[in-house]
Amino acid sequence: MASVLTKRIIACLDVRDGRVVKGVQFVDLIDAGDPAELAARHAAAGADEIVLLDITATHEGRSTLLATVEKTAQRLFVPFTVGGGIRTADEAAAVFDAGADKISINSAAIAGPELIGAIGSKFGAQAVIVAIDARRVPGAPVEHAEVFAAGGRKPTGRRAVEWAREAESRGAGEILLTSMDADGTRAGFDCELTAAVSQAVQIPVIASGGAGTARHFTQVFREGCADAALAASIFHFGIADVRALKQELRCDGIPVRLPC
Amino acid sequence: MIAVIDYRAGNLTSVVKALRHLGADVTVTEDPATIASAGRIILPGVGHFAATRRLDETGITAAVRDAIRRGIPFLGICVGMQWLFTGSAEAPGQPGLGSFPGQCARFPEGSGKIPHVGWNSLTLRPESRLLAVVPEGSFAYFTHSYRAPVLSATVAVTNYGGPFSAAVEQNNVFGVQFHPEKSGETGLRVLRNFLEWLPC
Numbered sequence: 001m002a003s004v005l006t007k008r009i010i011a012c013l014d015v016r017d018g019r020v021v022k023g024v025q026f027v028d029l030i031d032a033g034d035p036a037e038l039a040a041r042h043a044a045a046g047a048d049e050i051v052l053l054d055i056t057a058t059h060e061g062r063s064t065l066l067a068t069v070e071k072t073a074q075r076l077f078v079p080f081t082v083g084g085g086i087r088t089a090d091e092a093a094a095v096f097d098a099g100a101d102k103i104s105i106n107s108a109a110i111a112g113p114e115l116i117g118a119i120g121s122k123f124g125a126q127a128v129i130v131a132i133d134a135r136r137v138p139g140a141p142v143e144h145a146e147v148f149a150a151g152g153r154k155p156t157g158r159r160a161v162e163w164a165r166e167a168e169s170r171g172a173g174e175i176l177l178t179s180m181d182a183d184g185t186r187a188g189f190d191c192e193l194t195a196a197v198s199q200a201v202q203i204p205v206i207a208s209g210g211a212g213t214a215r216h217f218t219q220v221f222r223e224g225c226a227d228a229a230l231a232a233s234i235f236h237f238g239i240a241d242v243r244a245l246k247q248e249l250r251c252d253g254i255p256v257r258l259p260c
Numbered sequence: 261m262i263a264v265i266d267y268r269a270g271n272l273t274s275v276v277k278a279l280r281h282l283g284a285d286v287t288v289t290e291d292p293a294t295i296a297s298a299g300r301i302i303l304p305g306v307g308h309f310a311a312t313r314r315l316d317e318t319g320i321t322a323a324v325r326d327a328i329r330r331g332i333p334f335l336g337i338c339v340g341m342q343w344l345f346t347g348s349a350e351a352p353g354q355p356g357l358g359s360f361p362g363q364c365a366r367f368p369e370g371s372g373k374i375p376h377v378g379w380n381s382l383t384l385r386p387e388s389r390l391l392a393v394v395p396e397g398s399f400a401y402f403t404h405s406y407r408a409p410v411l412s413a414t415v416a417v418t419n420y421g422g423p424f425s426a427a428v429e430q431n432n433v434f435g436v437q438f439h440p441e442k443s444g445e446t447g448l449r450v451l452r453n454f455l456e457w458l459p460c
Contacts, residue, residue, distance in 0.1 A: 173403075
């Protein structure tokens with residue numbers, strides 16, 4: 001039996017002050033806001049990785065994050081990524097110590113790209129994900145899609161494809177690409193943008209933003225050349241869990257980790 | 261006591277956590293004397309092959325070589341497995357332990373994306389002790405740019421631009437290219453098999 005590298009389905013938890021916001025409605029879940037319990041549920045349901053995105057704005061909330069990461073990592077035996085607000089190599093080190101396998105950096109990498117190498121040299125390139133929030137420029141080719149910082153609020157003047165290339169050359173292990181145009185629409189990933197970035201780099205690209213149906217995942221793996229796709233709120237909208245999604249993908253001929 | 265060798269190459273938290281979850285008495289150490297007194301030894305690694313130079317400089321290589329000779333079970337993970345070969349193209353001047361013949365090489369161009377990151381399946385040799393009870397075709401989580409050749413000690417093969425050793429074992433020396441601490445139930449089974457294996 002010839003083995004094939006499977007396409008990864010990554011479950012994302014948005015966390016504020018230690019609580020999951022817009023959590024998934026698992027039946028019989030004791031605490032829908034507990035990141036540790038939700039992460040364990042997603043892993044048991046077949047998620048290939050877990051991403052915890054801290055959207056806490058306050059400084060006090062930041063110290064809660066490490067406790068949250070530690071508790072979530074405790075019984076999680078699939079790769080675990082933590083992102084949101086990591087600004088320095090020391091902050092990254094604290095998150096690794098708490099149990100993260102990878103960290104995701106965004107605005108801080110744009111402000112000082114040497115941070116990518118600084119973290120990578122200590123923890124390995126595989127542990128550094130550069131997250132890119134990008135928006136298409138109306139009327140311009142997809143390669144002109146612009147990078148935004150500060151949670152999508154601040155235009156940077158950088159082009160997503162070029163920034164992805166630079167992140168790779170500085171030692172990023174993966175790119176997490178969020179289409180700001182598609183995000184929240186449930187109308188499908190931006191396959192054209194994903195393909196443009198994925199083909200520009202050697203490292204894996206995780207597609208994010210726009211998932212609404214299993215078909216959208218098939219499209220982003222085929223047409224978007226994505227290596228992985230992030231599913232945040234899709235499980236609210238008719239797909240029971242990651243396993244159900246993977247079963248549909250397998251019927252579509254997409255290699256996925258099943259049984260899982 | 262299980263010694264997990266710390267050679268300043270990456271994050272050991274996940275390996276230690278998985279071992280403790282399985283009830284193991286774990287000591288993270290870079291002290292050759294502690295390693296020499298361990299009942300089992302694990303060499304993790306997510307870094308560059310060149311980082312294994314530190315093993316030579318600190319006397320750990322000698323302590324491991326002696327422990328293996330005494331029959332102490334040894335498990336190398338990722339770069340820790342590659343170190344069991346004679347060396348790697350990633351750091352040509354840096355020798356490995358040489359328990360297994362052959363050099364590790366970079367995935368050839370055209371293999372797909374490099375590094376090989378994600379879940380890929382295992383084609384198993386049925387007599388494996390490390391992979392006992394693991395079903396054929398089980399998935400494991402990989403992240404690496406260099407790969408070890410397939411040889412007679414190979415007990416699991418994975419394909420990515422060609423076959424490579426996903427697991428090797430010979431007597432009391434074991435190695436896995438994938439990350440058992442991040443490979444769900446399959447990975448925990450592999451770690452449990454290592455912890456429970458008794459030399460006869």
